[in-house]
Amino acid sequence: MENLITIHLTDLEGVEHHIQAPTDMGFNVMEAIRANEIPIKATCGGMAMCATCNCIVKSDHELPEMSDSEEEMLDDAFVLDIEGSRLMCQIPVDDKIDGLVIEMGELTGE
Ligand code: FES
Numbered sequence: 001m002e003n004l005i006t007i008h009l010t011d012l013e014g015v016e017h018h019i020q021a022p023t024d025m026g027f028n029v030m031e032a033i034r035a036n037e038i039p040i041k042a043t044c045g046g047m048a049m050c051a052t053c054n055c056i057v058k059s060d061h062e063l064p065e066m067s068d069s070e071e072e073m074l075d076d077a078f079v080l081d082i083e084g085s086r087l088m089c090q091i092p093v094d095d096k097i098d099g100l101v102i103e104m105g106e107l108t109g110e
Helices: 029-035 066-076
Strands: 006-010 014-021 052-058 085-087 099-103
Touching: 006 029, 006 085, 066 085
Parallel strands: 006 099
Antiparallel strands: 006 014, 052 085, 052 099
16 A cells, blocks of 8 residues: 555553555554554643653654643643653654654653
């Protein structure tokens, strides 16, 4: 299949997953992970309202700027000061993130 990119994810158990995600289905990274049947909480379903999909970006991909709501969520969850923290549901799956390396983040604010 064409239009596939690869995302390298380390889950909370330290297990590495190398998932393929289509760029033409309007997915965000959280949805791509779910579609690969990797357990992820994502309580709010991708609305930037829960921060349970937070991750730490380990590669130097240029990502879209954080919205105010993403920034607030990461701040409330006390993960904003961890370098590279983002919400997976706020990162669109497109060619620009092919090869993205991320780690699932713990929620320290719970
Ligand atoms: S799924 Fe809730 S903030 Fe991403």
